[in-house]
Amino acid sequence: MQGVFSKIIAGEIPSYKVYEDEYCFAFLDINPNAVGHTLCVTKKEVDKVFELSEKEYNLLMQFSRKVALAIGKAIPCKRVGMSIIGLEVPHVHVHLIPLQSMKDATFQKKVILTTEEFKATAAKIRDHF
Secondary structure, X not given: OOOHHXXXXXXXXXXXXXXXXXXXXXXXXXXXXXXXXEEEEEOOOOOOHHHOOHHHHHHHHXXXXXXXXXXXXXXXXXXXXXXXXXXXOOOOEEEEEEEOOXXXXXXXXXXXXXXXXXXXXXXXXXXXX
16 A cells, blocks of 8 residues: 555645655655755655665665755755654655754654745745755
8 A cells, every 4th residue: 555655756645845856755844843844755665764775775865965955055044954763654754854953853843834835935945956
């Protein structure tokens, strides 16, 4: 059965897409810690990050770096943090979070955005590719 991220990649579930290449897909987290919180996922549905082949892992990290650099240019922040936890959705994903403080990285502080704010944020990040 196809998971939620695979359905997002396939366009069956709407998302605020930021960027994609042949192997990975990036979109805004709909329950973000901060404005610009982006998820980078592999297009291949794999549960755990260390189950990826070395090549797939490196492709995901290179992709995530590219997305993080765009986020850093688009969203005012002290730095872009990266987290790979993987408990909430069984599909490898990297959280890229614009950080002002450690509270932004705890997954206990959330921001609420309107549809228009999500669209504008995704477009702002896309402009830096």
